[in-house]
Amino acid sequence: MPRVGVFICQCGTNIAKTVDTAKVAAEAGKLPFVAHSDTYVYMCSSAGQQKIEDAIREHKLDSIVVSACTPQMHQKTFEGCADRAGLNRYMSTLANIREQCSYVHKDGELATQKALELTAMAVAKAARDEPLFQSEAPINRKALIVGGGVAGIQAALDIAEAGYEVVVVEKSPSIGGRMSQFDKTFPTLDCSACILTPKMVEAYQNPNIRLLTYSEVAEIGGFVGNFNVKIRKRARSVDEVKCTGCGTCWEKCPQKKIPSEYDEQLGPRTAIYVPFPQAVPLVPVIDREHCTKFLKDRCGLCQKVCPADAVDYTQEDEIIEDTFGAVVVATGFDVWDHTDYGEYGAGKIPDVVSGIQFERMLNLSGPTHGKVLRPSDGKEAKTVVFVQCAGSRDDQHGYSYCSKVCCMYTAKHAILLREKCPDAEAYVFYIDIRATGKGYEEFIRDAQRKYGAQYIRGRVSRMFQHGDKVRVFGVDTLGGGQVKIDADLVVLATAIEPRDDAKALSQLLGIGCDNNGFFNEAHPKLAPVDTMSAGIYIAGAAQFARDIPDTVAMASATAAKVVGLFSKEKLLSEPSVATCDLNLCSGCMACHVTCPYDAIEMTEYNDRAARLTRMVASVNENLCHGCGACSGTCRSGAMTLRAFTDNQIEAQIEALCEFVPAK
Amino acid sequence: MRVAYYPGCSLEGTAIEYDASSKAMCEALGIELVEVPDWSCCGASSAHFVNHDLAVALGARNLALAQGTGAEQVTAPCAACYARLKFAEHKLGEEPERLGRMLERGGVDYPGGMKVASLLETVVCDYGLDAVKERMTRSLNGLKVACYYGCLLVRPTGMPGFDDPENPRSLDNLMVALGAEPVEWPYRIECCGGGLALGRADIVRKLVGDLLDEAVAAGAECFVVACPLCQGNLDWRQTEAAAERARQYNLPVYYFTQLVGWCCGAPPHKLGIELLMTPATSLLERQLAGSQV
Numbered sequence: 040m041p042r043v044g045v046f047i048c049q050c051g052t053n054i055a056k057t058v059d060t061a062k063v064a065a066e067a068g069k070l071p072f073v074a075h076s077d078t079y080v081y082m083c084s085s086a087g088q089q090k091i092e093d094a095i096r097e098h099k100l101d102s103i104v105v106s107a108c109t110p111q112m113h114q115k116t117f118e119g120c121a122d123r124a125g126l127n128r129y130m131s132t133l134a135n136i137r138e139q140c141s142y143v144h145k146d147g148e149l150a151t152q153k154a155l156e157l158t159a160m161a162v163a164k165a166a167r168d169e170p171l172f173q174s175e176a177p178i179n180r181k182a183l184i185v186g187g188g189v190a191g192i193q194a195a196l197d198i199a200e201a202g203y204e205v206v207v208v209e210k211s212p213s214i215g216g217r218m219s220q221f222d223k224t225f226p227t228l229d230c231s232a233c234i235l236t237p238k239m240v241e242a243y244q245n246p247n248i249r250l251l252t253y254s255e256v257a258e259i260g261g262f263v264g265n266f267n268v269k270i271r272k273r274a275r276s277v278d279e280v281k282c283t284g285c286g287t288c289w290e291k292c293p294q295k296k297i298p299s300e301y302d303e304q305l306g307p308r309t310a311i312y313v314p315f316p317q318a319v320p321l322v323p324v325i326d327r328e329h330c331t332k333f334l335k336d337r338c339g340l341c342q343k344v345c346p347a348d349a350v351d352y353t354q355e356d357e358i359i360e361d362t363f364g365a366v367v368v369a370t371g372f373d374v375w376d377h378t379d380y381g382e383y384g385a386g387k388i389p390d391v392v393s394g395i396q397f398e399r400m401l402n403l404s405g406p407t408h409g410k411v412l413r414p415s416d417g418k419e420a421k422t423v424v425f426v427q428c429a430g431s432r433d434d435q436h437g438y439s440y441c442s443k444v445c446c447m448y449t450a451k452h453a454i455l456l457r458e459k460c461p462d463a464e465a466y467v468f469y470i471d472i473r474a475t476g477k478g479y480e481e482f483i484r485d486a487q488r489k490y491g492a493q494y495i496r497g498r499v500s501r502m503f504q505h506g507d508k509v510r511v512f513g514v515d516t517l518g519g520g521q522v523k524i525d526a527d528l529v530v531l532a533t534a535i536e537p538r539d540d541a542k543a544l545s546q547l548l549g550i551g552c553d554n555n556g557f558f559n560e561a562h563p564k565l566a567p568v569d570t571m572s573a574g575i576y577i578a579g580a581a582q583f584a585r586d587i588p589d590t591v592a593m594a595s596a597t598a599a600k601v602v603g604l605f606s607k608e609k610l611l612s613e614p615s616v617a618t619c620d621l622n623l624c625s626g627c628m629a630c631h632v633t634c635p636y637d638a639i640e641m642t643e644y645n646d647r648a649a650r651l652t653r654m655v656a657s658v659n660e661n662l663c664h665g666c667g668a669c670s671g672t673c674r675s676g677a678m679t680l681r682a683f684t685d686n687q688i689e690a691q692i693e694a695l696c697e698f699v700p701a702k
Numbered sequence: 703m704r705v706a707y708y709p710g711c712s713l714e715g716t717a718i719e720y721d722a723s724s725k726a727m728c729e730a731l732g733i734e735l736v737e738v739p740d741w742s743c744c745g746a747s748s749a750h751f752v753n754h755d756l757a758v759a760l761g762a763r764n765l766a767l768a769q770g771t772g773a774e775q776v777t778a779p780c781a782a783c784y785a786r787l788k789f790a791e792h793k794l795g796e797e798p799e800r801l802g803r804m805l806e807r808g809g810v811d812y813p814g815g816m817k818v819a820s821l822l823e824t825v826v827c828d829y830g831l832d833a834v835k836e837r838m839t840r841s842l843n844g845l846k847v848a849c850y851y852g853c854l855l856v857r858p859t860g861m862p863g864f865d866d867p868e869n870p871r872s873l874d875n876l877m878v879a880l881g882a883e884p885v886e887w888p889y890r891i892e893c894c895g896g897g898l899a900l901g902r903a904d905i906v907r908k909l910v911g912d913l914l915d916e917a918v919a920a921g922a923e924c925f926v927v928a929c930p931l932c933q934g935n936l937d938w939r940q941t942e943a944a945a946e947r948a949r950q951y952n953l954p955v956y957y958f959t960q961l962v963g964w965c966c967g968a969p970p971h972k973l974g975i976e977l978l979m980t981p982a983t984s985l986l987e988r989q990l991a992g993s994q995v
Contacts, residue, residue: 381868501868503888506919510888 041166042074044100045158046091048082048107050137055080057141059151063106067158072166074098083113088120095124102126102165106134106158111562127170129614129682134161156698163694164687171614171681176661178264180605183208183363185256185544188216189235189587190369190579190594192242197598199247203605206361207242208270209252211300213318214239216371217580220301222401222409224587225451226482232317239319253324257358259366259547262661263574264610266363274354276325277311281349284321288341288350289313297329299406303396305414306406311341311350316404325350365574365601368558369594370544372580375430375437375534382501383429383531389415390509391502391529393429394448401455411460413527416507420527423456424511425449425467426499430534432470437534438555443584445532446473450483452530453492465492466524468499468513476586495522502529535584549636550575557583568596571664576600615682616663617670622648623677624655630669630678631656638662639669705824706773706816707735708764710744710783717780717930719974720957724779724821726972727963731837733829736771738764744783745790747897755804761790762805766812775817777824779959781854781929784820791818792861820855822928822958823864826872831879837966841881843989847961848922848953849873849884850913851891852932867891873958877926880965887920889913894935903942906935911943914951924954924985926961933957937979954982 045067049055060078068076075098079087082105091103103126105117110133122128136154144150182198184191187209195205207214218224219239221231242248251272258269277288292309299308301315308314310330313323331338332352342350374395378386390413392400403409411420427445430437446469453465467486472494474480486492497514504510508525515522537556538544545552550570551559558577561569568576576597579590604610619630621644631639642657656678658669670678676685705728713721728735743749743760750757765787768776778784794801794814805812819828856867865872870891874884892913895906913936917925927933937955944951960973964986975982 381866385869505888 041072041101041168042099043072043162043165044091044094044098044103045070045073045076045162046082046087046094046103046105046107047076047078047136047154047158048087048105049078049080050108050141051080054107054137054141054154057144057147057150058136058154059147060154062151063136063155063158066155067106067162070159070162073162074100082107083116088116091117091120092124095121095126100126102130102132102168104132104134104158104161104165106136106154106161108137109133109135109139127172129171130165130168132161132165132168134158152698156695159694159697160691163690164683167684167687167690168682173611173614174660176262176264176610176612178605178607178610179266179362179364180204181206181361181363182365182367182601182605183256183266183268183361184367184369186210186216186369186371186579186581187214187242187250187252188369188371188579188590189218189238190371190581190590191216191367192235192238193591193594194367194369194578194598194601195242195248196238196245197595198601199242199245201598201602201605202247203602204247204249206249206251206270206363208254208256209250210255211314212253212275212312212322212324213314213320214242214250214252215315215317215319217395218587219315219317220303220395220402221398222403222405223451223455225447226476226478228451228454236317236319239317243319250320251359252320254359256544256547261362262659263572263604264364265661266366266574268361268363268366270359270361272357272359274327274356275322276327276350276352276354277323278349278351278354279320279322281347282322283347283349284313284323285346287344287346289323291340291344293338293340294329294331297326302399302406303393305392305396305399325352365576365604366548367576367578367594367597367601368544368548368550368570368581369578369597370538370541370581372535372584373538375536377429377531377533379436380429380531383426383499383529384502384504384509388502388504388509388529389413390420390504390527391531393531393533394445394452395533397452397528397530398448401452401459409459411456411463411528418527419460420463421460422464422508422524422526423466423528423530424499424502424509424524424526425453425465425530425532426511427467427469427532428498428534429531430536431532438536440534440555440584441473442532442535443473444535444586447476447479447482447586449530449532450474450486450492453486454490457490457492465490466526467492467494469494469496470498476588497522502526535580537581541581548572548575550577557581568593568600574604612661613665614660615665615680616660617658617665617667617678617680619656619658620677620679621655622646623675625675625677626654626656627674628656629672629674633668633672635666635668636662636664638664703732703829704734704736704773705819706768706771706776707737708741708744708768708776708778708783708787709737710741710778710780712780712782712930716934719977720779720930720933720959723957723959723963723968723973723975726968727825727959727966730963730966730968731825731829731834733824735777736773738768738771738776740767744778744780744786746782746786750786755801757786758790758793758801759804759808759810761787762794762801762812763808763810765790765816765818766810769812769816775819775824775828777819777821779821779928779930779957781820781852782931784818785854785857788818788861791816819864820928822855822872822876825958825962826876827864831875834876834962834966835879838880839967840965840990842877842961842965843881845882845985845989846921846923847877847882847884847926847956848887848917848920848924849877849890850894850917850925850927850932850936852894852927852929853891853896855928856891873926873928876958876962880961882926882961885917885920885922887916887922889916894932895939896931896935899931899935899938903939906939907943907946910935910939911947914940914943914953915947917953918951922953924956924982926956926958928958940980952980954978954980954985956982
């Protein structure tokens with residue numbers, strides 16, 4: 040008969056203030072199979088763990104039950120105790136008497152009873168535990184980075200620095216991402232391009248890094264250590280090897296009025312173009328939707344003038360297949376489209392722009408060459424109203440969350456406006472100022488005191504075209520009054536939102552999204568760059584609105600995770616996964632349909648007893664997460680989840696029924 | 703089309719021309735109006751200042767009576783009546799038990815489910831612009847109108863309404879159907895002064911003056927409204943506002959029912975156009991003359 044040890048944690052007073060832990064320990068001692076029962080103030084402390092290890096040896100325990108917090112918190116901790124004391128590490132079970140008992144109940148007596156019942160169920164399971172063993176898989180030591188913004192670049196550089204190969208897949212024609220669009224960065228006001236372009240070039244030159252721009256992830260399969268990925272490299276129509284980036288083609292291109300994505304539609308670009316002068320690689324692409332050659336089979340000027348003979352109209356999309364050990368997702372953010380905001384002109388007032396558009400206006404290489412000019416008539420803007428929280432903290436339009444970076448970049452905009460144009464007036468409407476970073480509060484103070492930006496606490500109710508001005512109605516909740524400003528330009532600090540294709544990418548990768556569409560981290564505090572899929576990590580604003588320092592820190596964190604993974608000799612996989620009894624399996628494949636991880640496939644089975652070959656289900660243990668959906672679905676009882684067998688679950692139910700008074 | 707008709711107090715007093723033109727318009731369009739029998743206060747003004755529950759109860763009483771007519775929707779020409787009835791229906795859905803007990807004590811049996819519409823909504827959304835066009839015997843012939851929605855017609859934003867609260871278009875679309883040219887002007891949902899009409903005429907003069915200035919700047923020749931209070935403030939205070947700003951406006955303020963009726967063959971003497979303060983008949987006659995050329 041197996042000997043089970045029971046350890047009731049008090050968790051300081053977190054459990055003990057509601058649950059009588061001494062009583063639970065005493066009562067649990069009387070349960071079948073229990074050879075030892077004890078309680079302690081902190082089981083997870085080193086003293087507590089020592090107690091467990093000592094008890095395993097002293098009482099010759101076969102299996103342990105720790106009644107404490109959620110297994111998500113300390114399953115691994117107590118598995119470690121079992122392991123160190125010479126047991127198979129999977130001969131350990133956690134009963135959650137904190138989150139599922141003491142935290143949610145007030146009545147001490149009933150809570151104590153419930154804690155005992157949960158413990159008894161765990162004992163029934165533990166008595167039927169079998170030793171389990173991890174399996175091994177090889178690791179392909181090459182990382183895939185999706186997104187070539189500052190996060191992707193930083194992660195790529197860090198991983199490459201550690202000596203591993205990296206492939207960066209970037210959707211647009213150049214790496215650099217959002218940061219390349221910014222003029223200056225807060226709170227130091229250093230030039231964004233000046234600090235980013237060296238990193239872009241470094242990534243380009245690093246022999247361990249391969250940049251695939253104008254490319255997208257088309258398919259991804261496999262599992263941690265062995266992701267099989269298909270990358271679609273879109274036809275650039277320019278030979279990357281031959282092209283010298285001389286610029287003759289885009290200077291000569293007659294299509295000069297296509298709205299530039301890089302300049303946020305405020306300026307034009309040509310049909311064959313590089314998005315910005317410092318683009319990496321400095322190789323143009325042909326926008327086939329606007330190119331006369333592709334639309335009407337005329338022109339062809341770029342091919343004629345190219346001195347390197349690099350323009351190739353016949354190029355086609357190419358599928359690159361490769362295998363990677365880990366994936367970093369750093370796809371960044373979009374800004375909220377303010378055409379939803381009827382109060383703010385529904386996007387129809389030309390002199391109402393978004394923060395990122397204003398950023399382009401401030402930039403010397405931008406559409407207005409660094410001058411703050413009204414888009415409507417090109418006159419210099421003398422009165423500029425900044426509206427924070429446009430689409431953020433707003434349940435009626437946009438999102439309920441705070442976009443985190445807008446207070447800071449609006450202060451930056453106000454400062455830059457006053458620097459460039461000292462006689463311009465800057466009004467900033469705000470709800471609260473959130474400036475919680477190093478040097479951030481001081482930066483806001485500078486905007487207000489040194490640069491004279493006028494901060495008005497209150498929201499803007501409406502704005503509309505009024506003559507050649509934009510009339511802004513707002514409220515000053517500190518001064519207590521209505522505010523009316525006839526502005527030359529209004530800058531909306533539009534909310535940071537997920538990329539429009541984030542949902543599709545999350546489905547492709549098998550990582551979840553939150554309600555707003557940002558990628559889900561594995562744990563909001565303790566695993567912020569991991570995802571629920573092993574080997575896939577997230578960095579930057581794809582996870583939530585982030586500023587540059589946070590983004591870079593996250594990117595380096597993902598790199599540390601990847602390098603940590605790659606430094607292992609082999610991958611050990613969790614053994615508590617599903618397994619199929621081939622003799623019982625009828626091949627109905629109901630499990631295959633149920634499996635959320637695509638871990639079950641059909642294979643041939645040579646059934647000697649029946650003297651025939653038939654199709655049965657087979658579990659890919661590397662993909663299986665051990666969720667148990669298949670074993671619940673299986674009609675013939677062939678699917679079993681190791682460590683949660685039908686036998687064990689029935690025993691748990693029986694143990695619970697012992698406490699139900701007979702009628 | 704058979705609709706329960708809730709006129710409300712304004713339409714029996716200061717806005718009798720709205721009542722008359724609503725009935726004449728509906729007759730011309732073939733919308734059968736069944737007046738809610740024994741209707742009482744909708745719950746606006748004094749009622750909801752004094753007691754919110756009382757305001758809901760008054761609305762519910764009228765909804766129950768409207769339901770008794772057998773019609774599926776009750777329509778109210780007045781924007782305030784519309785808003786109060788709609789709010790009562792909405793609130794009863796939110797707190798059915800508590801408010802249900804209150805109605806029970808007051809002897810009101812209203813299980814809910816009456817569709818509340820403003821008369822503008824009934825015409826634009828339910829009757830339909832195409833049907834209006836089919837009935838047209840004459841057009842507004844490029845008349846430059848400032849469509850003025852005011853506050854209550856398309857609000858509050860939390861309740862499901864029939865038009866965009868921040869950028870309403872229903873009145874504009876109706877005017878386009880009638881052959882008018884609605885001007886683009888930004889003050890279409892700004893305040894007219896509302897209930898301050900008598901108590902603080904100074905504020906109303908300022909707000910109405912702003913509205914007039916903006917409408918004139920946009921090139922409007924007249925206003926079109928769907929609320930007796932908007933009409934009243936714009937029309938009655940127009941000369942005062944003009945005097946205060948030392949300018950002349952002379953902008954007629956039509957109810958949309960008058961213009962629809964005028965275009966769709968309602969007898970002109972039933973539309974009460976001559977009852978408006980700012981002379982309003984000559985402009986329409988001019989349009990008619992223009993269309994005959």
